[in-house]
Amino acid sequence: xxxxxxxxxxxxxxxxxxxxxxxxxxxxxxxxxxxxxxxxxxxxxxxxxxxxxxxxxxxxxxxxxxxxxxxxxxxxxxxxxxxxxxxxxxxxxxxxxxxxxxxxxxxxxxxxx
Amino acid sequence: xxxxxxxxxxxxxxxxxxxxxxxxxxxxxxxxxxxxxxxxxxxxxxxxxxxxxxxxxxxxxxxxxxxxxxxxxxxxxxxxxxxxxxxxxxxxxxxxxxxxxxxxxxxxxxx
Numbered sequence: 001x002x003x004x005x006x007x008x009x010x011x012x013x014x015x016x017x018x019x020x021x022x023x024x025x026x027x028x029x030x031x032x033x034x035x036x037x038x039x040x041x042x043x044x045x046x047x048x049x050x051x052x053x054x055x056x057x058x059x060x061x062x063x064x065x066x067x068x069x070x071x072x073x074x075x076x077x078x079x080x081x082x083x084x085x086x087x088x089x090x091x092x093x094x095x096x097x098x099x100x101x102x103x104x105x106x107x108x109x110x111x112x113x
Numbered sequence: 114x115x116x117x118x119x120x121x122x123x124x125x126x127x128x129x130x131x132x133x134x135x136x137x138x139x140x141x142x143x144x145x146x147x148x149x150x151x152x153x154x155x156x157x158x159x160x161x162x163x164x165x166x167x168x169x170x171x172x173x174x175x176x177x178x179x180x181x182x183x184x185x186x187x188x189x190x191x192x193x194x195x196x197x198x199x200x201x202x203x204x205x206x207x208x209x210x211x212x213x214x215x216x217x218x219x220x221x222x223x224x
Contacts, residue, residue, distance in 0.1 A: 004155075033211070033212070035214070041216070042201070042214055042215060042216035042217055043156075043201065043203075043214040045211045045212070045213060045214075048211055056210070056211045058211070088153060090155060090156065092156075100144070100161060101146070101158045101161055102146075102148075102156075102158060102212060103158070104148075104155035104156040104157070105155050106154050106155045107153075107154065107155055109153075
C-alpha cells in the first residue's frame with residue numbers, strides 16, 4: 001500500500017513568488033493535515049481538511065491557503081513568499097476525522113531566496 | 114503555539130542503555146501521541162495513549178500518562194544506534210481538535 005506522497009521534494013523560489021505543494025493521502029484516508037517545520041521551531045500546524053472541507057486552521061497569515069480535491073488529495077499554496085517561509089512542509093493523512101494516528105509524507109523542502 | 118514541551122531537549126546515551134524522555138502539556142487532552150523523525154524526514158507514529166489510560170507498551174517502548182500532572186514519559190529500553198532520531202510528543206485537546214506537537218527531543222545513541 002502506498003504511503004502519503006508529497007511533491008515536489010525540493011522547491012527553490014525567490015521572495016514574492018508563489019509556491020504550490022501537493023499531497024496524496026493514503027488510499028481510504030479522508031483527512032489531510034499540513035504542518036510547517038522551520039529550523040528550531042518544531043512542527044507548526046497549518047491546515048486540516050476532511051471530506052473537502054477546511055476543519056481547522058493554524059495561526060498563519062491568509063497568504064497560506066489550500067484545498068482538498070474530491071479524490072482527497074490536497075494542495076498547499078503560499079503566496080508572496082518571504083524568507084522565513086523557508087521550511088520543511090509536511091503533509092499527513094488519517095483514516096478518521098477524530099484525530100488518532102497520523103501518517104506523514106517525507107515532506108517538501110521549500111527554500112526562499 | 115506549542116502544547117507539549119519535551120524534556121530534555123537533547124539526550125546522549127550508550128547503546129544498550131535505557132532512554133527516558135518526558136513531555137508536559139498545558140490543557141486537558143483527548144489523547145497523547147509520540148512520533149519519531151529521522152534527520153529531517155517524515156514523522157513516524159510510535160504510540161498513542163488515551164486520556165483514560167495510564168500506561169501502554171509497544172515492543173521496546175513504554176509510555177506513561179499522568180493526567181493529574183499533565184505529563185507523559187516515553188521509555189525506550191535497550192537502546193540501539195538505530196534509535197538515534199528526534200522524538201516528538203503531540204496532543205489532541207478534544208474532538209475536531211488538531212494534533213499539536215512539541216519541539217522535540219534529539220536522542221543520540223552511541224554504538
